Amino acid sequence: MATGKEKLEAGLKEWKQKRNKEILQLAQLSAAGILSLLIIWQLAVMLGWVNERMLPAPTQIFETLLYKIGNKPPDGNVLWVNIAASLRVALSGFLAAIIIGVPLGLVMGWWTYADRFIRPIFELVRPVPPIAWIPLVVVWMGIGLKAKALIIFFTAFVPCVINSYTGIKLTSETLINVSQTFGAPNREIFWKVGIPSSLPMVFAGIRVALGNSWSTLVAAEMLASSAGLGYMIQTGRTVARPDIVIVGMVVIGAIGALLSGLLSRVEKYFLRWKVNR
Amino acid sequence: MNIATKRQITIRTVLYYVLPVLAIALIGLGWVVFSAGHPELMPPPALVWERFVKTFTKPIAKTSLFGHAWASLRRVLMALMIAWAFGISFGILIGWNKKCKAFFGSIFEVIRPIPPIAWIPIVIMWFGIGEFPKILLVFIGTFVPLVINTSAGIELVDKINIDAGKVFGGNNRQILADIVIPTALPSIFAGIRTSVSSGWTTVLAAEMLGAQKGLGALVTRGWQGSDMALVLVAVITIAIIGALLSLGLQKLEKVVCPWNNK
Numbered sequence: 001m002a003t004g005k006e007k008l009e010a011g012l013k014e015w016k017q018k019r020n021k022e023i024l025q026l027a028q029l030s031a032a033g034i035l036s037l038l039i040i041w042q043l044a045v046m047l048g049w050v051n052e053r054m055l056p057a058p059t060q061i062f063e064t065l066l067y068k069i070g071n072k073p074p075d076g077n078v079l080w081v082n083i084a085a086s087l088r089v090a091l092s093g094f095l096a097a098i099i100i101g102v103p104l105g106l107v108m109g110w111w112t113y114a115d116r117f118i119r120p121i122f123e124l125v126r127p128v129p130p131i132a133w134i135p136l137v138v139v140w141m142g143i144g145l146k147a148k149a150l151i152i153f154f155t156a157f158v159p160c161v162i163n164s165y166t167g168i169k170l171t172s173e174t175l176i177n178v179s180q181t182f183g184a185p186n187r188e189i190f191w192k193v194g195i196p197s198s199l200p201m202v203f204a205g206i207r208v209a210l211g212n213s214w215s216t217l218v219a220a221e222m223l224a225s226s227a228g229l230g231y232m233i234q235t236g237r238t239v240a241r242p243d244i245v246i247v248g249m250v251v252i253g254a255i256g257a258l259l260s261g262l263l264s265r266v267e268k269y270f271l272r273w274k275v276n277r
Numbered sequence: 278m279n280i281a282t283k284r285q286i287t288i289r290t291v292l293y294y295v296l297p298v299l300a301i302a303l304i305g306l307g308w309v310v311f312s313a314g315h316p317e318l319m320p321p322p323a324l325v326w327e328r329f330v331k332t333f334t335k336p337i338a339k340t341s342l343f344g345h346a347w348a349s350l351r352r353v354l355m356a357l358m359i360a361w362a363f364g365i366s367f368g369i370l371i372g373w374n375k376k377c378k379a380f381f382g383s384i385f386e387v388i389r390p391i392p393p394i395a396w397i398p399i400v401i402m403w404f405g406i407g408e409f410p411k412i413l414l415v416f417i418g419t420f421v422p423l424v425i426n427t428s429a430g431i432e433l434v435d436k437i438n439i440d441a442g443k444v445f446g447g448n449n450r451q452i453l454a455d456i457v458i459p460t461a462l463p464s465i466f467a468g469i470r471t472s473v474s475s476g477w478t479t480v481l482a483a484e485m486l487g488a489q490k491g492l493g494a495l496v497t498r499g500w501q502g503s504d505m506a507l508v509l510v511a512v513i514t515i516a517i518i519g520a521l522l523s524l525g526l527q528k529l530e531k532v533v534c535p536w537n538n539k
Contacts, residue, residue: 029379037384054403116296122303127520129478131394131485132512135500139508140318215392219482222397230395237398245399255393260390 040177056243064243074244075235077227085126086217089145090123093152094213101157101209102202105164109198110190122161130155130216134223143224150216155216156209163205167198200274203267210263214256229255302347320506325513328506337498337507338489346514348490352408352483356415360472361434365465368427372461373453378428385424393418393479397486406487411480417480419472425470432459462534470526477519492518 038058044050045057056064068079075082108115108122133154141147171194179189221230229252236244305322312321320328340348370377371538373386393423396417404410434457442452458465484493492511 026375026379029376030383034379034387037387043535075344092463113292113296115298116293120297120300124301124304125451127516127523128512129481129515129519131473131478131482132496134485135496135508136505136512139500139505211392215394218392219394222394233395233398237402240402240404242399245402249391249395249399253387253389256390256392 033258051208053240054242056246060243065247065250068244068247069259072125072241075232077232079120079232081250082227082229082232083251086221086229087254087255089148089228090152090217092145092157093149093217094210096149096211097153097156097160097209098206100153102159102164102205103207105161105202106168106190106195106198108161109165109168110194124232125154125156128154130212131219134220138224143226148220148225151220152213152217155212159205159212160202161205164198164206164260167201167205168194170201171197196273199271203263203271205265207267211256212260214252214259218252317503318505320509324506325509328504329510332481332507332510337495340490342495342510342514345490345492345495345511346518349480349484349492350518352411352416352491353473356412356480357419357472357476359412360416360419360423360476362466363468364423364472365427368424368465368468368470369431369453369458369461371424372428372431373457382428389421389425392480393421393475394482397483401487403487411483411488414483415476415479419476422475422533423465423468426471427461430464430468431457433464434460466530466534470523472531473522474519477515477522481515 018042023220024184041055042057042059044051045055045060052060065079070078072078077085104118108118130151133151137147141150175193175197176189179193184192217228218230218233221228225231229248233248233252236242236248308319308322312324316324329342336344338345346410367381367385371382393414396414400410400414400417404413438456438460439452442456447455480491480492481496484491485497488494492515494516495511496508499505499511
């Protein structure tokens with residue numbers, strides 16, 4: 001018996017070592033991928049394959065990033081001010097879309113009359129790409145925080161509604177029937193069965209909404225703004241400073257990734273009851 | 278059935294059909310009332326219709342409204358063709374081969390979170406405002422969802438099916454072509470659908486920031502000339518084409534992967 005167990009443990013150990021080795025190898029490959037991209041980029045600039053005025057080297061980008069942290073030119077704001085301006089706009093539009101869009105979708109999915117009334121309005125608004133709202137909203141409300149937040153709201157609102165609607169529509173009939181058998185009124189079933197079972201879909205919608213908000217924000221700031229990351233890269237273009245543009249792109253990408261990581265944490269917390277298959 | 282319940286049922290059916298009409302009527306009424314009070318913010322429907330007719334009698338940039346719509350559509354379609362070819366093959370590559378995923382996937386993950394619209398300034402700096410930079414921008418916008426959906430679909434294929442293929446002596450290529458790709462087809466198609474709507478949005482943004490022709494250019498032109506009726510004509514056209522595109526794809530999905538329907 002003992003030898004059998006020892007054999008098993010030895011086998012397990014060997015398998016674990018093999019797996020660790022594989023993970024390490026893949027991690028090395030990942031690092032190699034990014035490194036080779038940076039090295040080719042740097043070499044291309046240093047050897048003069050590409051014009052430095054068009055594509056500055058990674059080292060130059062890094063220097064500009066450090067410079068922007070403490071200096072205002074050329075767009076008139078320190079990097080932090082731009083980041084804060086962008087975040088404030090994006091998050092206010094995004095949160096408003098969740099607060100209005102998710103309940104609306106849930107109600108539409110649960111009560112037929114609400115669906116019949118709201119659906120036509122929603123279907124009229126839905127196919128308009130959020131960017132096309134920018135001129136209308138700017139004419140209506142100027143280029144302040146409210147106007148930009150409204151544009152973000154439009155882009156984040158649609159996926160929130162669609163996913164909440166679909167999510168609650170997919171509630172298992174069996175669960176609803178069981179609740180009805182136990183005498184629960186419709187409203188209680190909505191709260192205690194419908195909403196929890198729609199949550200995974202709702203979160204998928206919120207995730208799409210977050211991505212949309214962040215990307216539309218850049219468009220809104222490029223077209224009409226006086227601060228923010230989109231404004232920074234647009235200014236970088238007009239004064240022919242590709243390093244500023246690329247720093248802006250990198251920061252936009254990094255914050256976007258950060259926000260989406262944060263959302264994953266929140267999602268995990270809310271869906272902790274869900275059994276992972 | 279007594280009269281009371283019968284009446285209740287008729288009220289319900291009437292409500293069922295009246296509510297959507299009521300909603301649309303309210304929107305229309307709201308538009309008319311608001312535009313009567315603030316014509317400079319929101320032109321009345323009649324004026325928008327007039328402006329719509331005028332785009333044909335007095336073309337902008339020597340192109341009618343259909344010409345502008347076609348200019349935008351052509352850019353999207355050309356970029357989509359290229360993005361479908363590259364995006365789906367790249368997605369299959371990094372979904373299927375772990376080492377490729379580690380090497381190229383890491384580069385992709387670094388570039389992915391940058392929204393396509395954020396590429397516009399740098400692409401304009403590099404290539405100007407001609408036809409190629411716009412197609413490139415739409416390509417960037419459509420490539421990402423294609424790769425994500427394709428590689429996710431490939432990775433989600435049930436291991437048992439792959440093992441069964443191996444037991445029956447299939448080589449790697451056969452397993453990929455006969456088992457993995459058909460199973461991943463619905464999620465590849467989801468990527469195609471996302472790519473179309475994201476391409477349509479990106480082309481607008483690209484055109485709004487610098488173009489002679491295209492619906493996005495019309496929007497900017499109307500905006501800068503304080504011609505709100507023209508903006509609305511362009512926005513409504515954009516919405517109609519976008520809706521038609523997604524409807525067409527829904528129909529196509531039923532043909533291409535019929536097993537995906539409940």
